[in-house]
């Protein structure tokens with residue numbers, strides 16, 4: 001039987017959602033540790049010192065993805081990335097495992113990107129197979145195939161795979 005199609009809802013994250021997003025972020029960073037050299041600290045927590053910026057700092061947004069009234073993921077977006085000051089940037093994006101592979105990530109990401117019609121950038125590691133399937137296809141779909149892909153310089157420690165940045169324009173919905 002085909003899995004049920006659930007429409008995701010995008011809700012702006014408020015202070016009341018900060019603990020929720022912090023918890024989901026740990027799951028996200030654990031997933032991320034499959035693809036990059038990321039280790040938790042001595043207490044078993046993955047560090048992410050930028051979360052507070054997404055609650056209240058201008059040019060930073062947190063979105064909670066909900067489905068059937070329950071939280072199923074989140075997105076963090078920002079503007080003002082050096083070199084791409086005219087664009088919004090999809091910095092982090094996560095869907096809980098139990099809700100994956102049903103098109104929910106694609107539909108939720110589309111909702112996020114359509115919040116700011118215009119230029120967007122996002123990055124992904126080539127060894128992150130789901131991301132490498134999702135992002136180029138969605139960017140092409142939204143921009144009518146006009147997607148610029150640039151390989152980014154390796155960071156320290158070097159990622160085990162190339163990191164690509166996409167830049168594309170999202171029309172108003």
Ligand SMILES: CC(C)(COP(=O)(O)OP(=O)(O)OC[C@H]1O[C@@H](n2cnc3c(N)ncnc32)[C@H](O)[C@@H]1OP(=O)(O)O)[C@@H](O)C(=O)NCCC(=O)NCCS
Pocket residue numbers: 028031032092093094095096099100101102103104105106107123124125128129130131132133134135137
């Ligand atoms: C990436 C992620 C958001 C995808 O969410 P999802 O709800 O499963 O995605 P969808 O079901 O909408 O799938 C969209 C496309 O992504 C790709 N994809 C998703 N999961 C995949 C997998 N396990 N293997 C290969 N491709 C996959 C496919 O191209 C898929 O399109 P298709 O269904 O037509 O084949 C989810 O896997 C996730 O949260 N991963 C951990 C966090 C992460 O890596 N975020 C991205 C950081 S750049």
